[in-house]
Amino acid sequence: MSVITFELLKESKDSLARLGKLYTPHGAVETPIFMPVGTQATVKAMSPEELVEVGSQIILGNTYHLYLRPGHELIERAGGLHTFMNWSGPILTDSGGFQVFSLSDLRKISEEGVEFRSHLDGSKHFFTPEKVMEIEMALGADIAMAFDECVAYPMEYEYTRQSTARTTRWAERCLKAHQKKDQTLFGIVQGGIFKDLREISARNLVSLNFPGYGIGGLSVGEPKSLMYEILEMTTPLLPAHKPRYLMGVGSPDCLIEGVIRGVDMFDCVLPTRIARNGTVFTWEGKVVIRNARYKNDFSPLDPRCNCYTCRNYSRAYLRHLFNVGEILGLRLTTYHNLFFLLQLMQEIRKAIAADSLLEFREEFFSRYLEKEKE
Amino acid sequence: MSVITFELLKESKDSLARLGKLYTPHGAVETPIFMPVGTQATVKAMSPEELVEVGSQIILGNTYHLYLRPGHELIERAGGLHTFMNWSGPILTDSGGFQVFSLSDLRKISEEGVEFRSHLDGSKHFFTPEKVMEIEMALGADIAMAFDECVAYPMEYEYTRQSTARTTRWAERCLKAHQKKDQTLFGIVQGGIFKDLREISARNLVSLNFPGYGIGGLSVGEPKSLMYEILEMTTPLLPAHKPRYLMGVGSPDCLIEGVIRGVDMFDCVLPTRIARNGTVFTWEGKVVIRNARYKNDFSPLDPRCNCYTCRNYSRAYLRHLFNVGEILGLRLTTYHNLFFLLQLMQEIRKAIAADSLLEFREEFFSRYLEKEKE
Numbered sequence: 001m002s003v004i005t006f007e008l009l010k011e012s013k014d015s016l017a018r019l020g021k022l023y024t025p026h027g028a029v030e031t032p033i034f035m036p037v038g039t040q041a042t043v044k045a046m047s048p049e050e051l052v053e054v055g056s057q058i059i060l061g062n063t064y065h066l067y068l069r070p071g072h073e074l075i076e077r078a079g080g081l082h083t084f085m086n087w088s089g090p091i092l093t094d095s096g097g098f099q100v101f102s103l104s105d106l107r108k109i110s111e112e113g114v115e116f117r118s119h120l121d122g123s124k125h126f127f128t129p130e131k132v133m134e135i136e137m138a139l140g141a142d143i144a145m146a147f148d149e150c151v152a153y154p155m156e157y158e159y160t161r162q163s164t165a166r167t168t169r170w171a172e173r174c175l176k177a178h179q180k181k182d183q184t185l186f187g188i189v190q191g192g193i194f195k196d197l198r199e200i201s202a203r204n205l206v207s208l209n210f211p212g213y214g215i216g217g218l219s220v221g222e223p224k225s226l227m228y229e230i231l232e233m234t235t236p237l238l239p240a241h242k243p244r245y246l247m248g249v250g251s252p253d254c255l256i257e258g259v260i261r262g263v264d265m266f267d268c269v270l271p272t273r274i275a276r277n278g279t280v281f282t283w284e285g286k287v288v289i290r291n292a293r294y295k296n297d298f299s300p301l302d303p304r305c306n307c308y309t310c311r312n313y314s315r316a317y318l319r320h321l322f323n324v325g326e327i328l329g330l331r332l333t334t335y336h337n338l339f340f341l342l343q344l345m346q347e348i349r350k351a352i353a354a355d356s357l358l359e360f361r362e363e364f365f366s367r368y369l370e371k372e373k374e
Numbered sequence: 375m376s377v378i379t380f381e382l383l384k385e386s387k388d389s390l391a392r393l394g395k396l397y398t399p400h401g402a403v404e405t406p407i408f409m410p411v412g413t414q415a416t417v418k419a420m421s422p423e424e425l426v427e428v429g430s431q432i433i434l435g436n437t438y439h440l441y442l443r444p445g446h447e448l449i450e451r452a453g454g455l456h457t458f459m460n461w462s463g464p465i466l467t468d469s470g471g472f473q474v475f476s477l478s479d480l481r482k483i484s485e486e487g488v489e490f491r492s493h494l495d496g497s498k499h500f501f502t503p504e505k506v507m508e509i510e511m512a513l514g515a516d517i518a519m520a521f522d523e524c525v526a527y528p529m530e531y532e533y534t535r536q537s538t539a540r541t542t543r544w545a546e547r548c549l550k551a552h553q554k555k556d557q558t559l560f561g562i563v564q565g566g567i568f569k570d571l572r573e574i575s576a577r578n579l580v581s582l583n584f585p586g587y588g589i590g591g592l593s594v595g596e597p598k599s600l601m602y603e604i605l606e607m608t609t610p611l612l613p614a615h616k617p618r619y620l621m622g623v624g625s626p627d628c629l630i631e632g633v634i635r636g637v638d639m640f641d642c643v644l645p646t647r648i649a650r651n652g653t654v655f656t657w658e659g660k661v662v663i664r665n666a667r668y669k670n671d672f673s674p675l676d677p678r679c680n681c682y683t684c685r686n687y688s689r690a691y692l693r694h695l696f697n698v699g700e701i702l703g704l705r706l707t708t709y710h711n712l713f714f715l716l717q718l719m720q721e722i723r724k725a726i727a728a729d730s731l732l733e734f735r736e737e738f739f740s741r742y743l744e745k746e747k748e
Contacts, residue, residue, distance in 0.1 A: 320444040
């Protein structure tokens, strides 16, 4: 019996989209949902109160980063990640798999696990499924992810096949090693861009009976159309009454398309990262606030947006803050971008409830341009 | 008739300390007060709401910086500095004098004004009393400061004498040029470390009948004892019923000693600047939060402090944030340091009201150590 439960409230008739509610020891989460990323025990530039204000219902912590600094034992001594970072809502920690394979140096993969060198100081570390479970249990999130290998794109079939089979064996070992009553463990479907491998991975993981499933190894460089294809053949293989989490995805278009293909949960550093570079989402597309054209623009970032930033500050002021390198600039754009994405998820949930998600998508894309608005 | 009025509520019997209230078009300020510095139309790392939370009653803007970026005309078009930066309380702008003499390159001083090159791009600019009034009127603060020359320390007598006389002539020109009904102009007493020049400067400025007086050219490198000496001979020369503002001073000890010597207003970048380097004030002295000794310290920065940071975060967490370079670290220490200084000012006001300021000083210094607490 899992400590989190997922209530499937509705399944769309004209797409794979679903409406649900995820109950965790730190509160309930309405799905589909986007999870802001708190890589190093803080969502960059935001306070926990501001995370609540923008509508965050669950946030993510990065196991790889927290293991390296400040260390999972220290966080455990602090009373767990919730207490350490002053966030009382639900938390999900990833498995470190993605970072081990994208950030670290000199990886050596074996059946046992992965030896790698820290991207910070070159120190040697060894992650096994058992070690990662130890770390995630110490961090104490509501949801932990099983240790997996995130296969790069492009990658040949044979390597992907072997890696995917190993990820499944690691998932079994994670299940055995995981022994924390107030934490739930999700498995991760891999298989790269190969549909037969995705199917094998999904079936094997489902047979292990995880309370929820990540879909990993997507949004790693492949065309979006290919990601959507893989996604729409994968989600129907997963049990309807369990949550599905598409890892590392967070652009507005991918969120909408992901929901339509049956995804319940998303995370991505995109909204916070581009905010710190001065790029914001609006309902008409992206705005690069450093642009000289906003120098004398005393209108808000997005006239349709009701967030703190848009209610109180002009584009001219935000441009000034970025121009002179002030921290408040990063705060205000980060706040806006998270508010925007969480507002988007709320409108998506409303559209599912009203059976109008496909119309919502059409209307959204009729206004939203991927390039900066002219 | 000045648009701000100063109500002298109480004069101490055993020191020059006073209790007052300063009424401005944007609200009243209890004195003695510390003013956080919003150099570039933002108090670094803070939101306006947080400034209110920590107890800010009035903030400062820097004329030199705002003139260069984004430019006073842009701020005027935005509706003034209050609207531009979303701060509805009182604002004071300095005269740019200090920055022109400390930051800019290749200054050429004449009777007419100062030619200087921007520290940003080397571009040439010319500040005259009339030009500075034009800039400050465009910024639209509640209180503007007259254009002055801030004489360096050490400086010979003869140069100081001539400069001080010129600053007085500039003050007259500022008075003539200043024509903004909802803004008040303060004069600035100079005179370096020479008591006779301080006396001449004070008498001349008083005869010009400014509604308030800055005391400039102190805390520029001279010993604190010398600053206190100059201060306690200067303030009695100023009218009792007008506010006195000691410019650029903001360490806890100098605030207490300044109040005891008759100062009503202070400003300084110190609390926000050291906060961003990870140094915080506590009632027992400074704490350098990056220090390894705080790695496993799950207590708050200051157990006596009731601020947001101290109520919600441990030293171990703050050390982690600084260690990994997270913005939230700067936010939390900045918040704490401003709260601490504004709390100190409140306790000072209470002590004046209770006729116990000298005892308060004694008690404060019995606990507060200038060096980091061991």
